[in-house]
Amino acid sequence: VRIPVLLGQLVNVVARCAHGRVTGYLREARRPALRLLSVYCLQGLLTFGYIALLARVGERVAGSMRKALFSSLLRQDVAFFDANRTGQLLSRLTTDIQEFKSSFKLVVSQG
Numbered sequence: 001v002r003i004p005v006l007l008g009q010l011v012n013v014v015a016r017c018a019h020g021r022v023t024g025y026l027r028e029a030r031r032p033a034l035r036l037l038s039v040y041c042l043q044g045l046l047t048f049g050y051i052a053l054l055a056r057v058g059e060r061v062a063g064s065m066r067k068a069l070f071s072s073l074l075r076q077d078v079a080f081f082d083a084n085r086t087g088q089l090l091s092r093l094t095t096d097i098q099e100f101k102s103s104f105k106l107v108v109s110q111g
Contacts, residue, residue: 006036054105062101069093
C-alpha cells in the first residue's frame with residue numbers, strides 16, 4: 001500500500017522540478033526515492049522469508065508423509081510384494097510426494 005503513495009510523491013517532485021525548479025531536484029527527490037527504495041528492500045526481504053518458510057514447511061510435511069508411507073510399505077506382507085512390483089511402488093510414492101509438495105506450496109501461496 002505504501003509503494004504507490006511513495007511513487008506518487010516521487011512523481012510529484014519530478015513534476016515540480018520539470019516546471020522550472022531544477023536546482024533542488026536531487027535534494028527534493030532524495031527523501032522519497034530513499035523511502036521507496038527502503039520499502040522495496042523490505043518487501044524483498046519479507047518475500048524471501050515467506051518463500052523460505054514455505055519451502056521449509058513443505059519439505060517437513062513431505063518428509064513426514066514420506067516416512068509414514070515407507071513404513072506402511074514395510075509393514076506389508078510378502079504376498080503384497082509378490083503381486084506388485086517394488087520399483088513401481090517406490091516410483092509412484094516418490095512421484096506422489098513430489099506432486100503433493102508442488103500442490104501444497106501452490107495452495108498455501110495462493111491462500
